[in-house]
Amino acid sequence: MHVDMxxxxxxxxxxxxxxxxxxxxxxGGATRGVVLSASYEARAHGIxxxxxxxxxxxxxxxxxxxxxxxxxxxxxxxxxxxxxDRFTPVVEAASIDEAFLDVTGSLRMxxxxxxxxxxxxxxxxxxxxxxxxxxxxxxxxxAKLASQACKPDGLLEVPADGVVEFLHPLxxxxxxxxxxxxxxxxxxxxxxxxxELAHTPEETLRRAFGPHAGSHLARLAWGRDxxxxxxxxxxxxxxxxxxxxxxxxxxxxVRRELLRMADRTATRLRRAGVLGRTVTISLRxxxxxxxxxxxxxxxxxxxxxxxxxxxxxxYARLGLQGVRIRRVGVRVEGLVERTEAYxxxxxxxxxxxxxxxxxxxxxxxxxxxxxxxxxxxxxxxPEEAGRPQRRTEQxxxxxxxxxxxxxxxxxxxxxxxx
Numbered sequence: 360m361h362v363d364m365x366x367x368x369x370x371x372x373x374x375x376x377x378x379x380x381x382x383x384x385x386x387g388g389a390t391r392g393v394v395l396s397a398s399y400e401a402r403a404h405g406i407x408x409x410x411x412x413x414x415x416x417x418x419x420x421x422x423x424x425x426x427x428x429x430x431x432x433x434x435x436x437x438x439x440x441x442x443x444d445r446f447t448p449v450v451e452a453a454s455i456d457e458a459f460l461d462v463t464g465s466l467r468m469x470x471x472x473x474x475x476x477x478x479x480x481x482x483x484x485x486x487x488x489x490x491x492x493x494x495x496x497x498x499x500x501x502a503k504l505a506s507q508a509c510k511p512d513g514l515l516e517v518p519a520d521g522v523v524e525f526l527h528p529l530x531x532x533x534x535x536x537x538x539x540x541x542x543x544x545x546x547x548x549x550x551x552x553x554x555e556l557a558h559t560p561e562e563t564l565r566r567a568f569g570p571h572a573g574s575h576l577a578r579l580a581w582g583r584d585x586x587x588x589x590x591x592x593x594x595x596x597x598x599x600x601x602x603x604x605x606x607x608x609x610x611x612x613v614r615r616e617l618l619r620m621a622d623r624t625a626t627r628l629r630r631a632g633v634l635g636r637t638v639t640i641s642l643r644x645x646x647x648x649x650x651x652x653x654x655x656x657x658x659x660x661x662x663x664x665x666x667x668x669x670x671x672x673x674y675a676r677l678g679l680q681g682v683r684i685r686r687v688g689v690r691v692e693g694l695v696e697r698t699e700a701y702x703x704x705x706x707x708x709x710x711x712x713x714x715x716x717x718x719x720x721x722x723x724x725x726x727x728x729x730x731x732x733x734x735x736x737x738x739x740x741p742e743e744a745g746r747p748q749r750r751t752e753q754x755x756x757x758x759x760x761x762x763x764x765x766x767x768x769x770x771x772x773x774x775x776x777x
Contacts, residue, residue: 360460360476361494361502365511367456368396370489371435372425384423387412388602395427399511435487442482446475451588459499461588476514497522500535500584522582527554534579556580597631598690599623606645606683613684614671619737620689621667628691629721634659635691638669643686659695664713666691
């Protein structure tokens with residue numbers, strides 16, 4: 360069984376914005392960003408995932424664009440995967456919004472694969488208020504094609520004895536691994552449908568595409584796929600990254616973005632119930648080259664301050680001067696379950712510190728939303744980070760207009776608590 364959420368990011372947003380239902384909308388970054396998800400109304404205008412936001416707006420001037428909220432999408436994804444686990448223990452997450460399920464062992468309990476698929480779709484719709492499409496087949500390849508064929512909000516079963524009838528009328532572009540270049544080569548050979556490909560001698564395909572690719576195409580043309588569904592493995596790393604609306608050069612701005620990414624990563628670690636020891640930063644420059652550096656913290660952590668301290672130390676060691684940066688990322692690896700980790704406290708540690716503060720922040724944001732508690736230094740939108748900075752003096756009633764001494768300096772230091 361292949362389960363694919365319908366326009367996943369867009370569908371999650373529409374739960375909060377029912378006024379946008381029926382209107383063309385996308386989830387995407389700023390003008391320099393790309394479309395991450397498009398509603399079906401937007402797709403009717405030719406808008407697709409991966410397209411630049413600027414190109415999407417040219418296709419549909421009335422398009423509504425919403426910024427992505429990855430934490431929310433990840434939370435919904437985990438809830439959806441938990442629904443899958445109720446029907447079978449063999450679940451392979453292919454991405455944040457799709458998964459393969461081996462339901463062979465569940466048939467006796469639920470009666471049929473169709474009954475499982477319908478029960479699964481109903482549970483997702485009832486609990487998450489979004490829809491999914493379910494394809495059922497004798498293997499992963501056929502199941503995925505079936506889910507694509509019944510989108511959106513549908514279910515299609517292709518029995519083993521109906522694979523050829525389902526598969527052969529399709530264009531060759533529908534086969535896994537057939538991109539634009541391979542499709543053009545197949546067309547030059549006069550092969551446009553899967554049926555035409557299936558009845559081409561395998562030796563001809565091997566000569567045209569090489570031994571491996573030729574045999575692969577021949578097998579898929581008859582619906583043969585020996586891969587098994589592999590249950591989910593534990594996450595090996597958790598991280599966050601952000602492409603800025605404008606390149607930044609100022610080290611103060613870079614450190615601010617490192618703090619922003621460290622904060623997001625630490626929040627995701629706590630939600631997943633894991634700690635990590637290796638911190639990795641990634642910087643993408645204006646010429647699209649990417650540099651990464653890693654370092655290890657003394658003990659497993661999920662605390663923003665500890666992750667940020669390591670990240671900013673890695674950045675400082677690079678000694679970058681006048682280099683334009685367009686993307687910043689922070690990732691934590693070497694994950695262990697929180698219940699399995701032991702952290703040696705230091706003698707000078709206070710009874711309560713950042714760990715307890717962040718636990719309180721998490722509780723507040725779960726109840727009142729992500730904007731309930733924020734670090735003062737991060738309240739400026741990340742898209743503004745590339746704009747020229749001008750320090751302004753804020754005057755409170757009855758206060759002087761200048762700041763002096765160490766206290767003023769601390770307000771400009773991203774490491775200081777809000």
